Amino acid sequence: MAIRTTGLSASQLAAFQRDGYLIVPQALGPETVSALLQETQNLLTGFDLKSHPMTRFSTGTTSEHVGDDYFLRSGDKIRFFFEEDAFNENGELTKPKDRAINKIGHYLHVLSEPFRRLLSEDGQVKPADVARALGFKDPRCLQSMVICKQPEIGGAVPPHQDSTFLYTNPPSAVGFWYALEDATLENGCLSFLPGSHKWSPITQRLVRKAGNTGTEMVENSGPQFPPGEEYGVEKPADADYMTYIPGEVKAGDLVLIHGNLLHKSEKNQKGRIIYTYHIIENEDRQYDEKNWLQPPQEGFTKLY
Ligand SMILES: O=C(O)CCC(=O)C(=O)O
Numbered sequence: 503m504a505i506r507t508t509g510l511s512a513s514q515l516a517a518f519q520r521d522g523y524l525i526v527p528q529a530l531g532p533e534t535v536s537a538l539l540q541e542t543q544n545l546l547t548g549f550d551l552k553s554h555p556m557t558r559f560s561t562g563t564t565s566e567h568v569g570d571d572y573f574l575r576s577g578d579k580i581r582f583f584f585e586e587d588a589f590n591e592n593g594e595l596t597k598p599k600d601r602a603i604n605k606i607g608h609y610l611h612v613l614s615e616p617f618r619r620l621l622s623e624d625g626q627v628k629p630a631d632v633a634r635a636l637g638f639k640d641p642r643c644l645q646s647m648v649i650c651k652q653p654e655i656g657g658a659v660p661p662h663q664d665s666t667f668l669y670t671n672p673p674s675a676v677g678f679w680y681a682l683e684d685a686t687l688e689n690g691c692l693s694f695l696p697g698s699h700k701w702s703p704i705t706q707r708l709v710r711k712a713g714n715t716g717t718e719m720v721e722n723s724g725p726q727f728p729p730g731e732e733y734g735v736e737k738p739a740d741a742d743y744m745t746y747i748p749g750e751v752k753a754g755d756l757v758l759i760h761g762n763l764l765h766k767s768e769k770n771q772k773g774r775i776i777y778t779y780h781i782i783e784n785e786d787r788q789y790d791e792k793n794w795l796q797p798p799q800e801g802f803t804k805l806y
């Protein structure tokens with residue numbers, strides 16, 4: 503296969519604009535994938551369980567843990583969040599620690615050398631070139647994380663839109679999601695509601711509670727779509743019956759996800775390790791000061 507040096511082709515860009523997501527095959531070469539998996543393994547085996555507050559990550563509504571201090575202060579650190587199902591009724595881990603972590607985040611793209619290199623140097627498809635192709639003027643990288651989705655206990659991720667979590671006024675977030683292992687229906691690959699980015703508004707936002715005591719969902723009083731006539735179109739009459747389209751991918755593939763697009767992943771029996779971060783527009787959009795993730799002292803990371 504020819505080595506790519508640019509971002510997206512015209513037909514890839516058109517597909518992203520039409521569907522709200524795009525699979526870019528083999529954005530990472532096998533050496534990069536191996537280096538990132540090795541780094542993930544080092545992080546998983548190297549972290550200290552004794553000093554860990556045993557915070558679990560939850561996208562559901564039952565757990566309060568998502569709002570705690572360890573999570574809220576992870577934006578400029580490398581921290582470890584457990585699968586909810588990694589504990590028994592007594593709150594004890596039922597798996598070895600490297601098999602119990604749901605995700606590692608949220609500053610890998612600066613603090614981990616292999617992940618830092620991906621953003622600036624490695625790979626056949628350069629993130630900066632993709633951001634340029636998508637029309638970003640001053641893209642900033644944030645919320646980098648490895649999602650492990652461990653065998654048997656990997657949690658389902660319910661349908662959501664990423665701009666709910668990383669809100670700019672008006673919305674601009676795009677997810678970069680890299681498979682580090684093959685992701686299939688068997689091990690909880692992503693699935694998408696194609697075109698939903700055009701009609702599905704950001705009606706809610708995840709914000710910090712007053713006094714930084716946790717997070718909560720609130721109504722979004724700002725713009726619900728990015729600017730442009732293609733957005734905010736009428737919801738299709740059959741939208742509630744539309745089926746999610748699975749995005750089965752190979753290790754090294756990149757999936758781009760529009761911040762308004764509805765997507766999800768199911769529980770899994772077999773494990774699945776991926777790496778993801780988001781970019782937001784910094785030039786003519788306001789990053790919201792209530793968002794769960796606030797910029798590190800040095801500001802969110804520039805791509806160019
Ligand atoms: O990897 C998953 O299962 C979910 C990830 C996701 O929703 C995202 O990266 O935006």
Ligand SMILES: [Fe+2]
Pocket residue numbers: 662663664677765
């Ligand atoms: Fe998402």
